[in-house]
Amino acid sequence: MSENAPEPGLTVAVTGPTGEIGIAFLQALERSERVAVVRGMARRPFDPGSKGLSKTEYVQGDVLDREAIDRLVDGADVVVHLAFLIFGDPEQSREINLTGSRNVFEATAAAGSKRLVYTSSVAAYGFHASNPLPLHEDLGPAGTEDFYYSAQKAELEATLRESLEGTEVEAYVFRPSIVGGPDSPALVTNVPYVGTPSLVPSAVRALLDRLPQPGPVILDPGTPMQIVHADDVADALVKAVEGVGVPGCYNLAAEGEFTMSDLARELGWRSVPVPDLAVDLTAALVKRLPAMPSQAAWIQTARISVVMDTTRARDVLGWQPRHDATATLRATVEGAQAAGLVTATGRRGS
Ligand SMILES: NC(=O)c1ccc[n+]([C@@H]2O[C@H](COP(=O)([O-])OP(=O)(O)OC[C@H]3O[C@@H](n4cnc5c(N)ncnc54)[C@H](OP(=O)(O)O)[C@@H]3O)[C@@H](O)[C@H]2O)c1
Known part of the structure; x- marks a missing residue:
């Protein structure tokens, strides 16, 4: 290929594309000129056409089903792993999150994809008063043992390294703060x-x-807290899909705190x-x-501040979040109110 010839369009496989980050991410992939085909998989029915997504093909499947993942990632240039059970029974979440994620990481290694993009979380650092603030990426993911989500996120970053060891797969790991936005309640x-x-x-x-x-x-x-708009997370993920900057770990949070x-x-x-x-x-x-x-x-x-420094994502990936913390918080509340999930007297179903 000559130096100026455009790289062929990327095929991107996505687990968990129907969630709060997933839908925003599919929309951002739709806008990327580098991306030709998107294949998504989660358990619920989903029609990409209903969101105006012309590049996305969707199949129902479970990350606990290794064969389904093998089919999803077969021939994919980039695999993006979003499927996760964030809120739920710690035992049930363990199976989906630890076994399911390991399946995805190992299937990606076996398929020989160019890149694996994984959304870890600020929670991977753990909630430790002794952590130096703001948190930088070079601080290892220690997790908090008695908080299932934090412990699983820390463990999975190690699983990911182990699964890709000795392969050529480049890994981009993101550690977003709480995600917000009108469709992220x-x-x-x-x-x-x-x-x-x-x-x-x-x-x-x-x-x-x-x-x-x-x-x-x-x-x-x-406690000061951070939030980041789902559309801004999606922009960062697309940069990783496109191979911008270098692989590695990136904190993601909007400007400001609440x-x-x-x-x-x-x-x-x-x-x-x-x-x-x-x-x-x-x-x-x-x-x-x-x-x-x-x-x-x-x-x-x-209880414990886990405010992160996001300089690395800005400098290395050229990530520029479009929404600050105040605007994102407001959009999150307005979206939840418009959807009838919350009123001045409480939460629906509480
Ligand atoms: N939202 C946040 O505040 C936040 C902050 C930091 C990091 N993150 C991380 O970002 C990732 C995505 O989060 P999100 O907010 O988009 O989560 P979400 O809204 O809860 O969506 C989770 C996605 O995973 C899919 N999923 C769950 N179990 C599955 C299974 N067994 N097999 C296949 N798909 C499955 C869900 O679809 P089905 O239920 O239909 O299968 C859905 O598409 C997660 O790793 C999360 O930990 C999120």
Whole structure:
């Protein structure tokens, strides 16, 4: 091929393309001139045409089914692994997340694809007060043992390295903060809040009793948090698909930070500042409620700051997030309200 001849269009295989990041990513791939064909696979039915996606072919399949993955990645130049169970029973999530991801990593190595793109998470660093802030990519993913999601994300980065060892596959690993946007309601639909004061420990109840009227309340330990718009995550993933910069690990977060009180304000709810101890007590209590252990685990994330430095993605990939934290938080809440998932009096189904 002469130096100026265009590279043939890329074939990209995507697991979990129907999720919060996945749909935004398919739309970004549609706009990439380097991408010719996109093959997606997840368990639910999905019609790419309904989203105006002309490059995307979709099959239903499970990442626990190695043969289905082998078919998906066969002949793919790039494999992007998004399939994951974020909220759920820790045991069930272990199987999908650890076994399923290992299947995808090993199938990619066996298929000899050029690149593997994987969305890890800020949670891979673990929630440790001793971590130096802001977090840089060279800090190893230590995870937090008693928070299933964080522990799995840390373990999987090691699994990925192990699966690709001795192969030519280039790995791009992203560690996004919480993802938001009009079609990404997970922050709002999973934020722990108090709708029933009788369910909180007496120390917290005393704080709530001082508030003027009834209504949902978010406990705010004051920890600064980051968020990133799904469209901006999608842009970063496309850069990896196209082989921009160098393979490696990249933090992703929008400019600026927010607190739980900012989220409560956007929702038209109330917040109450609480010391760490009250959050711990609430987490311990929520853990004992039937069917809520995973929510309890997530309460821990509000306690310890895991603010990341995103200079590497900006400098090496030329990533320029278009949405700052305030705009992304607002878009997330407005999207959830428009979808009827949340109102001024609480969350649907809570
Ligand atoms: N959203 C965030 O705030 C955030 C932040 C940091 C990192 N991340 C990471 O980014 C990735 C994508 O997240 P997301 O927000 O897009 O998640 P999501 O909205 O929960 O979507 C998960 C996707 O995985 C698919 N999936 C789940 N189990 C599967 C299985 N057994 N086989 C095949 N597909 C399966 C789902 O489709 P079906 O259910 O139909 O199978 C869906 O397409 C995950 O690795 C997540 O940990 C997300």
